[in-house]
Amino acid sequence: MTYINQGKISYLEKKARVLRRYIVRMIGEAGSGHPGGSLSAADIISVLYFDLLNIDPSNPFDPQRDRFVLSKGHGAPVLYAALAERGFFPVENLWTLRKLDSPLQGHPDMTKVPGVEMSTGSLGQGLSAANGMALAARVQDLGYRVYVMIGDGETEEGQIWEAAMTSSHYSLDNLTGFLDHNGLQIDGPVDQVMSPLPISEKWRAFGWEVIEVDGHNIEEIWKACQKAYTIKGKPTMIVCKTIKGKGVSFMEDKVEWHGSAPSKEQVEQALEELEEEVI
Template identity: 60%
Template sequence: MANVDYEQLQKTATEIRKGIIKAVHSAGSGHPGGSLSAADILTALYFHKMKVDPKNPKWEGRDRFVLSKGHAAPVLYATLAEKGFFAKEELLKLRQMGAMLQGHPDMKGIPGVEMSTGSLGQGFSSTIGMAIASKIDKKENRTYVLLGDGEVQEGLVWEAAMSASHYKLDNLTAILDFNGLQIDGKNEEVMNIHPIKEKWESFGWVVIEIDGHNLEEIIGALDKAEEVKDQPTMIIAKTIKGKGVSYMENQAGWHGSAPKDEEAQKALEELGGAR
């Protein structure tokens, strides 16, 4: 961890947040809240931890990342564009007919997308197969998956969690974007998911709790996950929905609403300019 340039990573996270705002504003629809909350997590993965090659997206030795909460596609797209998988100009075509970037990730049409996701829980389930395949093939690559806290209300998630533990998938790291809000409001009011740490532990997972906006804690947790043997790891990342944009923070209404012109301009100014 001594060689980590946290200042540069923070700048990258800010650029990703700008990309999210620009994409959703241009589309006039999308999901900014849960995309902004996950920007630091994806920054740590793609710009520090994961082995990927933008020039060769299908490189066999790559690590895999699956965005199980597929509606947060803007954060994945902005990250992939920042990493160089495709031109940033594509972000401005989000959700437009004939464009590459759909409302949810498409593994057949977007470089760097490992799994088409959208139906909650299915992306997470697919990573079980990926991790098992790597074990069978005796490959050293790792599989990472990001879930939403509203998503873990799905029964499919817990079937997959049980399978990951049963098959001792220590090459699988799941991260829970725990911002406390979903489209209908607070998790605890829609469908209480607590005690979340104890639930994952009871399913045989090693659980690490962190501040999901602290890059040092995120990277430290990812490092610890690599040391775990015979168990999958769940990183519960406490985050803020809409992080980085004052009027979006902790507001469930920004789960799936696009900023209008003045709102987008204000967001970009808060993030350091419209560049």
């Protein structure tokens, strides 16, 4: 269970690059959106959607399915990319992102897109919803697992800590959290805007098991998820150190790429870079 072979690692790395290519193109076509925090999450999302999640695009509302809640809803492009690549809807739909009448809203809308488990966008709310889903698994005696991704800036919202208490108070060991710790938020570095640091210590103090990983290392992410399955009686937070804009050189670690779209030329340059990485 705790062994991942090189073939799978390469496969998931390749899928992460596919997601990044979609993200860049999609936001370029839309002319607006949030590339930085979508790209930082791509490797984690790849591990979930192309290996761990028990989901079936032909039966998206199966009560037994695993759930993933993207609490940092502005990362919608990475979620849409994964759902399209998994076959929840045609890849061509990605190019309708943020356009009138598109199901692909600027922030995820669960009523419009099969596979989107929770409507998010107003930060701080997804962990509460994930807790509800995890409690529902217990009430209904269903064996599914709930995953939730929050941003590091998002932990400035008080509701996150209300929910963090709930996860541990109710011993939700069927819940795995990912903290996309890219260190940047709209107005600047998180530790300058309103420091949530030290972040791992906070989650530990709230009763969570905490595992720190390189959020761009497929093997580390995958192994941390496996370890989380073995932790009983409490939830696990995987603190993923990431780089905002990861994979596109001119976007990496640049706060201005939190919420602006690349130009046509920038899209082309980014796609070239993401192509080059293919081994």
